Amino acid sequence: MTSSVVTGPFALGEALAEREQAALLRRRTPVDVASGGRIRVGGRDYLNLSANDYLGLADHPAIKAAFKEGIDRYGAGAGASPLVTGYSRAHQQLEETLADWLGVEAVLLFNCGFSANQAVLKALLGKEHLLWQDKLNHASLQEMGSQLPCKMKRFGHNDMAALERLLEPNRGLIVSEGVFSMDGDLAPWTALATLAARSGNWLMIDDAHGLGVLGPQGRGTLAAQGVAPARVHIHMGTFGKALGVAGAFVGGSRELVDYLVNFARHYVYSTHMPAAQACAVSKSIELVRVADEARAHLVRLIARFQQGAQAQGWTLGASNTPIQPLLVGESAAALQLAERLRDRGVWVSAIRPPTVPVGTARLRITLSAAHREQDVDSLLEALGPCPSSDQRGGAHVA
Numbered sequence: 001m002t003s004s005v006v007t008g009p010f011a012l013g014e015a016l017a018e019r020e021q022a023a024l025l026r027r028r029t030p031v032d033v034a035s036g037g038r039i040r041v042g043g044r045d046y047l048n049l050s051a052n053d054y055l056g057l058a059d060h061p062a063i064k065a066a067f068k069e070g071i072d073r074y075g076a077g078a079g080a081s082p083l084v085t086g087y088s089r090a091h092q093q094l095e096e097t098l099a100d101w102l103g104v105e106a107v108l109l110f111n112c113g114f115s116a117n118q119a120v121l122k123a124l125l126g127k128e129h130l131l132w133q134d135k136l137n138h139a140s141l142q143e144m145g146s147q148l149p150c151k152m153k154r155f156g157h158n159d160m161a162a163l164e165r166l167l168e169p170n171r172g173l174i175v176s177e178g179v180f181s182m183d184g185d186l187a188p189w190t191a192l193a194t195l196a197a198r199s200g201n202w203l204m205i206d207d208a209h210g211l212g213v214l215g216p217q218g219r220g221t222l223a224a225q226g227v228a229p230a231r232v233h234i235h236m237g238t239f240g241k242a243l244g245v246a247g248a249f250v251g252g253s254r255e256l257v258d259y260l261v262n263f264a265r266h267y268v269y270s271t272h273m274p275a276a277q278a279c280a281v282s283k284s285i286e287l288v289r290v291a292d293e294a295r296a297h298l299v300r301l302i303a304r305f306q307q308g309a310q311a312q313g314w315t316l317g318a319s320n321t322p323i324q325p326l327l328v329g330e331s332a333a334a335l336q337l338a339e340r341l342r343d344r345g346v347w348v349s350a351i352r353p354p355t356v357p358v359g360t361a362r363l364r365i366t367l368s369a370a371h372r373e374q375d376v377d378s379l380l381e382a383l384g385p386c387p388s389s390d391q392r393g394g395a396h397v398a
């Protein structure tokens, strides 16, 4: 035995110090008020260009009223997991509404998208299976994929030729996203559906950022690209982004849903989402289906921002969605720019590795139908002209 000091099994302090050193330490900021595309933090009001509340529904009076009425009727909490007594008429109605909206046979509700993704992969994939994932898929998908006994193969972002080379017939599941969360671009779903059908593999879409925003009635990326819902075996979406509430769902065949009810451990062993929340989400979908006006307004804001930012010399990602990545490169430079914007009353998040690849730190600017055209102009004014091209050094569209 040496006489060195025993520090315990976990080097938490070291890990934190390392992150701080690399300008990667994360801190939270409590928000006091959030409403109408604005937030109040520390007594000051900011234009909020960081939220995923793309249609400005998070504080919609009708959704808040539906939530409150749900509480009066069902109570604050579900009280149990869905297979015990946590599954209510409100949950069932939301499942039916979703199935009708998206054109799938059946739907199952989850507390959040992170657990919905993990539940699906874990329930389906055994060691005899293969899992193909776009390398920019969400952390919940990547992480579960790497922990499962199946073999995971990651293909280059939206690289269909690479995917085709990796595919083996009848072996497993291909997973990609509708709208990529950090880049705002879309996956090519017609090509994905063709590859899946030709190889006899299943296909899963995570449409967390497309749902509500894209396609007729806001039905999402598949509808926007004209891909029939039946060509995709597993549909996953969340309620915490454009729908303005919280929670998630998985949709597909009745058989898939029956299977998940029996084998998805994140579903079976977790208290169900409050019924009142299901009431709020049902109301939100009702509004989203007829929100063409808000979606058109959002498209105009996106174009206004793109034109303005490019005219000022900034490099944007190849995105036409409300997620507009402004590429900076180094983490410290991204943090500095975010700070400068805050000084000018604009709240934007710097996104750094490991959330995005090294050297592609960015400001992830998200627009919302709650914003007005003059809000976009305020953002552009706060950004000012891109100071020098080496600010953008190393930046590229991933």
Ligand SMILES: *Cc1c(COP(=O)(O)O)cnc(C)c1O
Binding pocket: 111, 112, 113, 114, 115, 117, 138, 140, 177, 181, 206, 208, 209, 238, 239, 240, 246, 247, 248
């Ligand atoms: C936000 C997000 C999730 C997780 O959903 P939560 O309901 O927030 O847990 C999953 N996938 C993608 C692509 C997301 O952006």
